[in-house]
Amino acid sequence: TVADEYPHLQAISATINEEALDILIKSDTVAGVFEDKEYSIFPTEETTLQTSISVPAIGALNAHTTYNLSGRNIVVAVLDTGIDYQHPALGACPAINATCRVRGGYDFVNSDNDPLDDNGHGTHVAGIIGANSSTLTGVAPQVQFLAYKVCNSFGSCPISAILAGVDAAIENNAQIISISLGGEEQPNNGQSILSLALNQAVAQGITVVVAAGNSGPSTGCVASPGDAQDVITVGNSNDKGTIDTSDDTISS
Numbered sequence: 001t002v003a004d005e006y007p008h009l010q011a012i013s014a015t016i017n018e019e020a021l022d023i024l025i026k027s028d029t030v031a032g033v034f035e036d037k038e039y040s041i042f043p044t045e046e047t048t049l050q051t052s053i054s055v056p057a058i059g060a061l062n063a064h065t066t067y068n069l070s071g072r073n074i075v076v077a078v079l080d081t082g083i084d085y086q087h088p089a090l091g092a093c094p095a096i097n098a099t100c101r102v103r104g105g106y107d108f109v110n111s112d113n114d115p116l117d118d119n120g121h122g123t124h125v126a127g128i129i130g131a132n133s134s135t136l137t138g139v140a141p142q143v144q145f146l147a148y149k150v151c152n153s154f155g156s157c158p159i160s161a162i163l164a165g166v167d168a169a170i171e172n173n174a175q176i177i178s179i180s181l182g183g184e185e186q187p188n189n190g191q192s193i194l195s196l197a198l199n200q201a202v203a204q205g206i207t208v209v210v211a212a213g214n215s216g217p218s219t220g221c222v223a224s225p226g227d228a229q230d231v232i233t234v235g236n237s238n239d240k241g242t243i244d245t246s247d248d249t250i251s252s
Contacts, residue, residue, distance in 0.1 A: 071140025
């Protein structure tokens with residue numbers, strides 16, 4: 001029984017029995033069969049964006065003032081727990097539409113057109129990327145967003161929902177995909193279904209930025225999808241310039 005199709009990724013999700021699984025695995029026309037596992041968001045200890053510290057630290061403030069680079073005409077697809085599009089730093093719109101900061105999106109968890117954040121993590125990530133208010137300025141304060149809710153209120157993210165978000169981002173012409181989540185299993189040389197899918201997104205002209213995770217140098221590795229070959233995998237540092245294992249990895 002086919003549950004969903006991802007035409008831009010040349011993939012489907014389905015419920016199959018053991019006989020069908022064996023047939024698919026042995027088929028020369030099937031690149032791979034993968035279990036629909038649960039990934040999770042990378043938790044954050046701090047819930048507010050320290051604009052005065054993090055944005056200048058990575059050179060973004062200089063990009064704003066010296067080079068007039070602020071994310072204008074750029075659309076970023078955030079695959080996460082949704083985005084609070086009513087937040088004053090993210091457009092303060094009562095609903096998503098093409099004239100708002102959050103111009104479109106979908107809730108792949110509840111299968112509806114309202115990707116409103118019910119966890120907070122996706123809004124935190126979107127704020128780092130593009131907050132714009134009198135008190136908060138993100139890295140690219142003039143970007144627009146596509147909000148794809150692929151994680152539930154507890155931060156659990158089925159791979160099938162994440163794939164749907166990636167496919168939708170390609171369909172709706174996002175220039176950048178941001179993903180701050182990952183699998184708990186150890187990396188497998190970039191051969192997970194999600195890592196392979198993100199490589200396909202890059203091949204179709206999208207810049208994909210993935211959080212490295214919060215383990216820091218102690219494990220010496222990152223897990224899927226940070227191990228994808230063609231994505232930009234991002235870690236962070238604290239205000240002293242040293243590797244930080246506690247805060248959200250997409251911040252700097």
